[in-house]
Amino acid sequence: MNGSNLLARLVACSVILGVARAVTLEVREGNSTCIKADLSASFSISYNTSNTSTTVQVNLPDSTTVDVDSSSCGSEGRPVSLVGVFGPGHTLGLFFSTNGSVYSVDTLSLQYNLSDSTLFPFANSSDVVTVMTNSVGMSARLNTTYRCVSPASIPVGGATVTFSGVRMEAYMTQEDLSPSESVCMADQAFTTATPAPASPTTTTTPAPSPTPPGPPEQGNYSVTIGNDTCLMALMGLQLNISFNSLSQNKTVQKVVNIHPNLTVSTGSCGQSISTLVLTHEGNTNLSFTFTLNTTSNKYHLSGLMLVADWPDMRVSVSNSSLSYLASSWGRSYSCNSEQTLFIAEAFSVNTFRLQVQPFAVTSDQFATAEECQVDQDQMLIPIVVGAALSGLVLVVLIAYLIGRKRSNAGYQTI
Ligand SMILES: *[C@@H]1O[C@H](CO)[C@@H](O)[C@H](O)[C@H]1NC(C)=O
Ligand SMILES: *[C@@H]1O[C@H](CO)[C@@H](O)[C@H](O)[C@H]1NC(C)=O
Numbered sequence: 001m002n003g004s005n006l007l008a009r010l011v012a013c014s015v016i017l018g019v020a021r022a023v024t025l026e027v028r029e030g031n032s033t034c035i036k037a038d039l040s041a042s043f044s045i046s047y048n049t050s051n052t053s054t055t056v057q058v059n060l061p062d063s064t065t066v067d068v069d070s071s072s073c074g075s076e077g078r079p080v081s082l083v084g085v086f087g088p089g090h091t092l093g094l095f096f097s098t099n100g101s102v103y104s105v106d107t108l109s110l111q112y113n114l115s116d117s118t119l120f121p122f123a124n125s126s127d128v129v130t131v132m133t134n135s136v137g138m139s140a141r142l143n144t145t146y147r148c149v150s151p152a153s154i155p156v157g158g159a160t161v162t163f164s165g166v167r168m169e170a171y172m173t174q175e176d177l178s179p180s181e182s183v184c185m186a187d188q189a190f191t192t193a194t195p196a197p198a199s200p201t202t203t204t205t206p207a208p209s210p211t212p213p214g215p216p217e218q219g220n221y222s223v224t225i226g227n228d229t230c231l232m233a234l235m236g237l238q239l240n241i242s243f244n245s246l247s248q249n250k251t252v253q254k255v256v257n258i259h260p261n262l263t264v265s266t267g268s269c270g271q272s273i274s275t276l277v278l279t280h281e282g283n284t285n286l287s288f289t290f291t292l293n294t295t296s297n298k299y300h301l302s303g304l305m306l307v308a309d310w311p312d313m314r315v316s317v318s319n320s321s322l323s324y325l326a327s328s329w330g331r332s333y334s335c336n337s338e339q340t341l342f343i344a345e346a347f348s349v350n351t352f353r354l355q356v357q358p359f360a361v362t363s364d365q366f367a368t369a370e371e372c373q374v375d376q377d378q379m380l381i382p383i384v385v386g387a388a389l390s391g392l393v394l395v396v397l398i399a400y401l402i403g404r405k406r407s408n409a410g411y412q413t414i
């Protein structure tokens, strides 16, 4: 298989996955959480009808819940496991183990009920089929979150499970996903390819300036868990990136607007970390991580990651030590003016007409906004000018009155 074939398959894959919704699953024992997983998954399952063999594509639905009886935090010698259940007896199971420094998914299981005629119409059998594999390839250092935004397909028996947008931790010691991450090879592979700092050959022939596409449309994005909207964002987004173009064989700079109606938003909400993941045209993934400092009750945008799979560029860039868009718990943050968020040497994001609230959203409404400095300064200009003008009027008026009084006095003495 040649490279372009692989790329086409990857793009097709992400397009399908763009539709898959993120699901958040949590295993608790007593009052503490031991596994939390935020992921999208889809299954490709083959089955027989009376006259033919067919394959269906199934997404892990929003309505997936944790099967409390089959899941465990490891008490009574049971494996640390997360089993999600959906529909009439379909399950997805992740069984973990650790060696004291690394934890990994030992076994992945998939159970599907062929009696479910909505998923498996005309199935030849009504069996409940269970398939599993020990070749999963998901592992992370203890006390870190396993992160893999790139799609990863795992053959399980005759089926294939494809995960994407995964943020997951097992053997947790705190309530929420750890802010430090173990990034999967697939996400890292993108990084090694590009973006590259301009090479000597490209500095002699400077990159052509891109024609700016104009300001982006304002998108209305949100994260909804169950019926609860827990994160809201209104914003126009523009990506500005330099990369080594595969087709042109040189460094090019590209300015890309995110079109809201070609963008799917998913994400997760936690007590101190919330994420918003935007999937644009199925080949661009932007992930925003907001962190709340529970001591000071202030939050900020702490991380941003881009994974793009464009015709002439595959890239993953991220920075998890940002401090942009800072505001207080129970407030939103707004910035009407254009703002540039520098993420990496070759990558920045311009925001336009932005208002976000990643924590404490109630009844689908933004709380009072804390405004960015630029907006405050712009508000200040008319106030200062107004104050100066009224000051001037006052001075002229006083001078006039004094002058009139003096001349009146003058008349009287005459
Ligand atoms: C769990 O939480 C409840 C209520 O918050 C509390 O009463 C109980 O003592 C806690 N149990 C443990 C084991 O911490
Ligand atoms: C479909 O039927 C054929 C022939 O009976 C069998 O070999 C095959 O394993 C079946 N496939 C599935 C997915 O059950």
Ligand SMILES: *[C@@H]1O[C@H](CO)[C@@H](O)[C@H](O)[C@H]1NC(C)=O
Pocket (backbone or CB within 6 Å): 048, 049, 050, 051, 052, 053, 124
């Ligand atoms: C479907 O089931 C029937 C019997 O129930 C069997 O004769 C037939 O071979 C099966 N077809 C396939 C494709 O497996």
Ligand SMILES: *[C@@H]1O[C@H](CO)[C@@H](O)[C@H](O)[C@H]1NC(C)=O
Pocket (backbone or CB within 6 Å): 049, 050, 051, 052, 122
């Ligand atoms: C196979 O079976 C389905 C449903 O029973 C029927 O609609 C279809 O026409 C059949 N196909 C063939 C090639 O017999």
Ligand SMILES: *[C@@H]1O[C@H](CO)[C@@H](O)[C@H](O)[C@H]1NC(C)=O
Pocket (backbone or CB within 6 Å): 088, 089, 090, 113, 115, 116, 128
């Ligand atoms: C399989 O699906 C059928 C029909 O929806 C249901 O009656 C049955 O209980 C399911 N089996 C399991 C193990 O859930």
Ligand SMILES: *[C@@H]1O[C@H](CO)[C@@H](O)[C@H](O)[C@H]1NC(C)=O
Pocket (backbone or CB within 6 Å): 099, 100, 101, 102
């Ligand atoms: C745990 O496993 C990882 C990866 O297999 C290995 O690098 C590490 O040395 C192991 N640690 C211990 C304490 O065995």
Ligand SMILES: *[C@@H]1O[C@H](CO)[C@@H](O)[C@H](O)[C@H]1NC(C)=O
Pocket (backbone or CB within 6 Å): 100, 101, 142, 143, 173
């Ligand atoms: C993970 O965190 C817990 C509690 O903070 C600590 O006891 C443990 O040693 C840490 N483990 C590793 C491998 O860092």
Ligand SMILES: *[C@@H]1O[C@H](CO)[C@@H](O)[C@H](O)[C@H]1NC(C)=O
Pocket (backbone or CB within 6 Å): 220, 234, 364
């Ligand atoms: C954003 O979308 C929500 C839900 O669809 C809607 O209630 C809200 O009015 C929208 N906000 C704007 C500014 O369009």
Ligand SMILES: *[C@@H]1O[C@H](CO)[C@@H](O)[C@H](O)[C@H]1NC(C)=O
Pocket (backbone or CB within 6 Å): 226, 227
């Ligand atoms: C969500 O809303 C629907 C309809 O508004 C309602 O039937 C359902 O019970 C709600 N679910 C939850 C978990 O509140």
Ligand SMILES: *[C@@H]1O[C@H](CO)[C@@H](O)[C@H](O)[C@H]1NC(C)=O
Pocket (backbone or CB within 6 Å): 201, 249
């Ligand atoms: C890319 O450009 C460099 C320098 O101009 C050249 O050496 C190299 O052969 C080119 N690669 C391709 C695939 O055209």
Ligand SMILES: *[C@@H]1O[C@H](CO)[C@@H](O)[C@H](O)[C@H]1NC(C)=O
Pocket (backbone or CB within 6 Å): 217, 261
């Ligand atoms: C997407 O937005 C553009 C304008 O930005 C509009 O022309 C187009 O019709 C929209 N497409 C859909 C499917 O709403």
Ligand SMILES: *[C@@H]1O[C@H](CO)[C@@H](O)[C@H](O)[C@H]1NC(C)=O
Pocket (backbone or CB within 6 Å): 293, 294, 295, 296
């Ligand atoms: C949280 O805020 C407090 C008080 O401002 C500060 O001392 C602390 O370092 C902050 N914690 C983190 C993790 O940034």
